[in-house]
Amino acid sequence: MDASHPPSAANGFCGAHAALLADSYHRLLGLPLIEPAPGADLGRLLYEADFVLLSHGTEPDPRFNYANRAAQDLFGYSWQTFVGLPSRLSAEPVAREERDRLLRRVADQGFIDDYAGVRVAADGRRFRIEQAVVWNLLDEVGTLQGQAACFHHWRPL
DSSP states (O other): OOOOOOGGGGGGTTTTHHHHHHHHHHHHSSSSSSSSTTTHHHHHHHOSSSSSSEEEEEEESSEEEEEOOHHHHHHHHHHHTTTSSBBGGGGGGGGGHHHHHHHHHHHHHSSEEEEEEEEEESSSHHHEEEEEEEEEEEEEEOOOOEEEEEEEEEEOO
């Protein structure tokens, strides 16, 4: 995926990555990430969804490689700033150990569907996410490509 350009019609709304997100979610949870209408553009649906959707890669210090519009709005980062940002920076320093435990649990189990925790936006605003699903991104041959998270519920602190 070319992370330097935000999802748009010109790049299929990062269609290949959208498919990875949706296919991995479905394989691991047995549910669709989103219910697309027949012929709908999955990439556009995920980018414009009313829930937050993020992913990061497999680097030693994982970096965000996707953030839909709802994620950009909530965290207060543009696509260009969000993508490439170490994902650990989305949590306060005191919450990073908890976040690391969560990511190890996801790596071991494939997914969790009950995560809650405090996150911090670009401007320092704190908010609590609730009922988040976090899952491994596995390509068609089962190779780990990263991890993703989605959530519908958050509240300011």
